[in-house]
Amino acid sequence: MNATLRRTPLFDRHVAAGARLVPFAGWEMPVQYEGVIPEHVAVRTGAGAFDVSHMGQLHVEGPATGELLQSLLSNDVERLSDGEAQYTLLTNERGGIVDDLILYRVSHGHYLLVVNAGNREHAYAWLKDREARGTEVRDASDDYALVAVQGPEALERLGLSDAPAFTHAMGEVAGIEAMVCRTGYTGEAGVELLCPAEDGAELWDAVLERGVTPCGLGARDTLRLEVCYPLHGNDISPATDAISAGLGWTCALETDFTGVEALRRVKEAGPERKLVAFVMEEKAVPRQAMTIEGGGEVTSGTHSPSLDVGIGMGYVPSAQASPETELVLDVRGKQRKARVVKKPIYRKESP
Amino acid sequence: MATESYPDDLRYHPEHDWARVDGGEAVLGITWYAQDALGELVHYEAPEVGAHVTKDQPYAEVESVKAVSDVIAPLSGDVLEVNEKALDEPETINGDPYGEGWLVRIKLSDVGEVEALLDPEAYRAHVAEQ
Numbered sequence: 003m004n005a006t007l008r009r010t011p012l013f014d015r016h017v018a019a020g021a022r023l024v025p026f027a028g029w030e031m032p033v034q035y036e037g038v039i040p041e042h043v044a045v046r047t048g049a050g051a052f053d054v055s056h057m058g059q060l061h062v063e064g065p066a067t068g069e070l071l072q073s074l075l076s077n078d079v080e081r082l083s084d085g086e087a088q089y090t091l092l093t094n095e096r097g098g099i100v101d102d103l104i105l106y107r108v109s110h111g112h113y114l115l116v117v118n119a120g121n122r123e124h125a126y127a128w129l130k131d132r133e134a135r136g137t138e139v140r141d142a143s144d145d146y147a148l149v150a151v152q153g154p155e156a157l158e159r160l161g162l163s164d165a166p167a168f169t170h171a172m173g174e175v176a177g178i179e180a181m182v183c184r185t186g187y188t189g190e191a192g193v194e195l196l197c198p199a200e201d202g203a204e205l206w207d208a209v210l211e212r213g214v215t216p217c218g219l220g221a222r223d224t225l226r227l228e229v230c231y232p233l234h235g236n237d238i239s240p241a242t243d244a245i246s247a248g249l250g251w252t253c254a255l256e257t258d259f260t261g262v263e264a265l266r267r268v269k270e271a272g273p274e275r276k277l278v279a280f281v282m283e284e285k286a287v288p289r290q291a292m293t294i295e296g297g298g299e300v301t302s303g304t305h306s307p308s309l310d311v312g313i314g315m316g317y318v319p320s321a322q323a324s325p326e327t328e329l330v331l332d333v334r335g336k337q338r339k340a341r342v343v344k345k346p347i348y349r350k351e352s353p
Numbered sequence: 354m355a356t357e358s359y360p361d362d363l364r365y366h367p368e369h370d371w372a373r374v375d376g377g378e379a380v381l382g383i384t385w386y387a388q389d390a391l392g393e394l395v396h397y398e399a400p401e402v403g404a405h406v407t408k409d410q411p412y413a414e415v416e417s418v419k420a421v422s423d424v425i426a427p428l429s430g431d432v433l434e435v436n437e438k439a440l441d442e443p444e445t446i447n448g449d450p451y452g453e454g455w456l457v458r459i460k461l462s463d464v465g466e467v468e469a470l471l472d473p474e475a476y477r478a479h480v481a482e483q
Contacts, residue, residue, distance in 0.1 A: 022392075038418040039393050220392075220419055287396050287416050305395035305418050312396075334414070334421075 010055035011147045011202035019216060026219055027120035029056040034218040042224050042307040044215035045188050049153035051214045052222055054187075054194070055202060058122030058143040060115040060129060066136035067111050074132060075105060076244060076265075078254035082107040087168045087185060091244055091252055092117075092125055097264035098240040099247070101125045102232065104185055106170050116148070116194075118234050147202025151209055152192035152225075159212040162193065176208030187222060189229030189346065224304050227313060228348035230279050236290055237277060237301040237315050246273035246317070248345065276323040277301065279345045282312030286338040288331055289314075295330040295337075296322055308348050314340070357385050360451055364467060365476035366409075366427035371451065374467050379428055382455040383415065383446065386480050392417040394443040399435040399457065406430060406459060408466055413456055415446065428466050430459035 007030040016023065021032035032053065034041060044050045062071060072079040077090035086107055092100040101121040106114040117125040122143055129139040151160060160175050165184050173182040180197040197205050210216060223233070232238045238247050243261075245253070245268040255266055275298070282288060288303030294316055303314030322329065327342040363371040369387035373380045388394065398414035406412035411423035412432075436455050439445050446454035461467075471479060 033419070034392065037393050224418060285396060286398075287421065289421065305416070307418070 008056070010053055011199045012053045012055060012149075012206050015203055015206055016053065021216070021218060024219070027056065027118070029119055031056060032216075032218040034220045035216045038218070038220035038224060039307045041215060041217040041221035045153045045190055045217060045221060045225055046308055047154065049151060049156040049159045049192075049214045050188075050217040050221065051206070051209045052150040052152070052217050052219075053147075053206065054150050054222075055147045055199075056119035057148055058115075058117040058119060058125065058141065059146050059148075059196070060117060060122075060126055061112070061140045061142050062115065062129065062137060063112045063140070064137040065111050066134050067113055070129075070132070070134050070137045071105065071113060072257060073259055074129065076253040076259055076262075077105070078257055079105065079113075084109050085169055085171055087170055087183060089168075089252055091249065092128060093244070093259060093261040093265070094240055095261050095264070097243040097245075097261035097268065099234065099238045099242060099244060099249075100128055100240055102234050102238060102249075104183075106181075106183065116196075120235060145199055146196050147199050147205065148194060148196050149202070149205055149209060150186055150188075150192065150194045151214055152186045152188040152190045153214075154191060156190070156192040156214070159214050160193070160209065175205060176211075178205045178208060180205065187231055188225040189231070189348070190225075223302075224307055227302050227304055227315065228306050228308055228346065230315060230345040230347060232277070232315070233302055242277075242317075243268055243273075245269050246275055247277045273320060275317045275319050277315055277317055278323050278342045279315050279347050280313070280329055280340040280342050281306075281309070281347060282314075282331075283328070283339040283341050285312075286331070286333045286336075287312045288316075288333070288340065293332045294318055294322075295332075298322065298329065300331065306348065312340075313347050318342075355385060355388075355448060355450060357389070358451075359384065359473050359477050359480070361473050363451065364427070364470035364472065365479075366425060366470060367476075367479055368409075368425035368427075370425055370427045372427045372467070372470060373451075373455075374428075374461075374464075377461050377464060378433065378458060379430065379461055379467075380455045380458045381427060382450055383424060384476075384480075385450050386483070387422075388447045388450050388454075391415060391422055392419060394446050396421075397439050397443045397446065397456070399440055400432050402432050402435060404432045405462075406432060406457070415443070424456065427470055428459065429462040431462070432457050433460055434458040
């Protein structure tokens with residue numbers, strides 16, 4: 003294993019549990035414990051825990067913070083009150099997506115950004131370069147452990163009461179203080195628990211002692227793809243814009259932020275291609291970079307454990323983007339049929 | 354999932370494939386080590402019956418949630434039968450890699466090729482080095 007890979011505060015726990023470790027975005031992370039499928043099922047039907055401490059935490063503080071973030075992020079920062087959060091995009095001048103992140107408003111003049119592991123340095127530099135008078139951007143990623151606990155039984159297992167999605171508050175789990183965030187990447191109810199790095203292993207142990215299944219990045223990927231949450235680097239990137247990606251709902255186009263004019267133009271003209279979700283009609287597993295007849299390309303693909311069928315997302319010309327459109331994928335030289343479906347691919351009431 | 358084993362009645366290819374030779378025919382599959390490395394299999398892309406498979410060349414694909422892998426032929430021959438159960442329930446390959454999880458049965462083109470395969474002891478040593 004590459005000696006330069008970073009390790010989270012929970013690394014020793016993963017090794018002790020016999021997890022299979024893989025390099026991911028510069029980190030040595032568990033891809034699975036028992037197996038991707040049982041872990042996926044645990045989250046859909048019970049509760050699963052993920053070590054997502056590799057993600058970055060950037061604090062932005064100071065009296066001018068709201069204005070700075072409003073000028074750099076796609077969503078409307080002003081709509082947030084203390085204790086609320088929103089999914090938003092860090093955009094470039096072309097409207098491309100530098101990173102997708104969750105913005106938590108801690109208080110007036112203090113926001114926390116949770117960014118992708120692979121974009122941590124870049125997002126930090128992006129913000130730091132644009133830091134204005136009266137703001138301070140700080141990368142605090144190494145100070146924290148972040149544990150996602152997801153699934154229909156997640157709250158009950160942790161002894162937490164229900165709360166609206168995209169809110170956060172300080173709380174306790176098994177006596178360990180954490181920022182309890184009602185956010186996640188699985189399409190299930192649950193929380194993400196942010197605590198000091200030194201308390202991470204104890205928190206992880208306490209969560210597992212409550213019968214929560216440890217899950218790796220493998221299940222995290224199948225879960226998020228079933229509900230069509232984009233993965234930065236696959237489905238969205240600095241070269242793709244939010245409108246084409248179907249993330250127009252994260253863009254407050256009436257506000258003034260980097261790239262807003264480019265996005266307004268895409269919205270007005272209509273995107274040339276769109277990020278669609280599809281289900282395989284034939285036995286095959288779609289994979290990133292496979293071509294789709296007519297000029298499309300798969301950006302994410304896997305086998306859906308919930309639906310037991312190949313699923314994916316990809317960009318296709320807008321004429322091919324309507325639900326029920328038949329697509330033909332090149333699966334290592336073989337033509338395999340797929341069908342465009344409405345997002346998300348998996349819904350709770352699905353059979 | 355099955356527990357690790359490399360049965361004595363099989364011959365092995367270093368790319369983690371096994372052959373059960375019976376006269377002029379052989380049944381082929383992947384070893385415990387191969388299925389464990391791949392994880393839970395969700396798709397088996399089989400050759401057609403009648404297709405020719407060539408020793409040391411890919412003849413099928415097995416695919417887990419995370420990745421796809423070529424299956425290398427340990428011996429040359431023509432495909433007589435494809436395991437339908439492995440097609441319908443690829444997890445059978447994980448559960449019973451040397452039994453119900455076999456992949457194809459072939460008519461051997463050259464029985465002499467068997468001599469080049471690893472015996473169980475040599476294959477176990479090969480796995481230990483991985």
